[in-house]
Amino acid sequence: MRPIATVLGLAFKLSDPERLLGGEEHLGITCALIPTDTDGVEIGTRHFPLNVPFQNGPTRGQDVFVPIDFIIGGQTMAGQGWRMLVECLSVGRGITLPSNATGSLKSVALAIGAYANIRRQFKISIGKMEGIEEPLARIAGNAYVMDAAATLVTYGIMQGEKPAVLSAIIKYHCTHRGQRSNH
Numbered sequence: 354m355r356p357i358a359t360v361l362g363l364a365f366k367l368s369d370p371e372r373l374l375g376g377e378e379h380l381g382i383t384c385a386l387i388p389t390d391t392d393g394v395e396i397g398t399r400h401f402p403l404n405v406p407f408q409n410g411p412t413r414g415q416d417v418f419v420p421i422d423f424i425i426g427g428q429t430m431a432g433q434g435w436r437m438l439v440e441c442l443s444v445g446r447g448i449t450l451p452s453n454a455t456g457s458l459k460s461v462a463l464a465i466g467a468y469a470n471i472r473r474q475f476k477i478s479i480g481k482m483e484g485i486e487e488p489l490a491r492i493a494g495n496a497y498v499m500d501a502a503a504t505l506v507t508y509g510i511m512q513g514e515k516p517a518v519l520s521a522i523i524k525y526h527c528t529h530r531g532q533r534s535n536h
Contacts, residue, residue, distance in 0.1 A: 358389060358396075359388065359389055359390075360386050360387065360388055360389065361386070361387045361388075361389050361394060361396075361412060362384070362385075362386055363384070363385050363386075363387055363414075363419075364382055364383070364384050364434050364438055365382070365383060365385070365419075365434075366379070366381065366382060366383075367379075367380040367381065367382070367383040367431055367432060367434075368380070369431075374421075374428060374431060380431050380432035381432035381433075381434070381435065382432070382434035382435045382438070383424055383430070383431050383432055383433070383434040384424070384425045384430070384433075384434040384437050384438065385419050385423040385424045385425060386423055386425060387417070387419060387423055391417060391418075392417070392418070393414050393415050393416050393417035393418070394412070394413075394414050394417055395412065395413040395414065395415070396410065396411075396412055397410045397411035397412065397413070398410060425437065439517070440515055442517070442520075443515050443516055443517035443520040443521075444510050444515065444520075446520040446521065446524050447506040447507070447509070447510055447516055447519065447520030447523065447524070448503075448506070448507055448510060450524045450527065450528065451499065451502060451503035451506060451523050451524060451527040452503050452507075454499060454527040454528055454530075454531040455496065455499040455500050455502075455503045455527060455531075457531060458492065458495060458496045458499060458530070458531050458534055458535075459496050459500070461492065461534065461535060462489075462492050462493055462496045465489065465492070466480070466489060466493070469485055469489055491534065492534045495530040495531070495533070495534045496534075498526075498530065499526075499527045499530055499531065502523045502526060502527060503523065503527065505519075505523070506519055506520055506523050
């Protein structure tokens with residue numbers, strides 16, 4: 354959403370060389386919400402990778418001053434960004450990647466299933482031929498398993514869980530099954 358966003362979510366290594374926060378000089382990874390019109394923040398133009406219609410784009414910052422109020426959770430969360438990122442990662446990994454892989458494979462299954470049904474050879478649909486039937490069944494089976502897995506992790510997240518291990522396993526299996534089905 355970078356090219357159209359008004360707020361930038363940023364994880365960075367926080368340094369407090371003058372120890373104004375009362376602790377160490379290097380506090381660690383910190384997460385902040387920074388308005389995109391802040392001095393030193395530069396937003397780039399939209400890229401269009403894989404022709405996906407999503408607002409992706411580069412961001413840069415040079416000598417950006419981040420007030421303590423911009424830190425998510427305030428001063429007490431300075432240096433706690435790694436924990437915040439890991440907790441959020443399981444949610445993103447559990448929803449985005451399995452859902453994208455599942456949706457892609459469902460689209461593939463629909464398109465090739467329809468084509469195999471209407472394409473005829475030797476007066477029969479090619480979808481009824483053994484050499485075509487087996488890969489179609491494998492693709493349909495993988496789409497079903499991936500849909501069930503994506504649904505499982507989504508329901509866990511909806512119930513307030515942070516399923517880091519389950520998300521990682523499902524991400525791996527959905528990605529792997531999607532790749533195998535497309536070859």
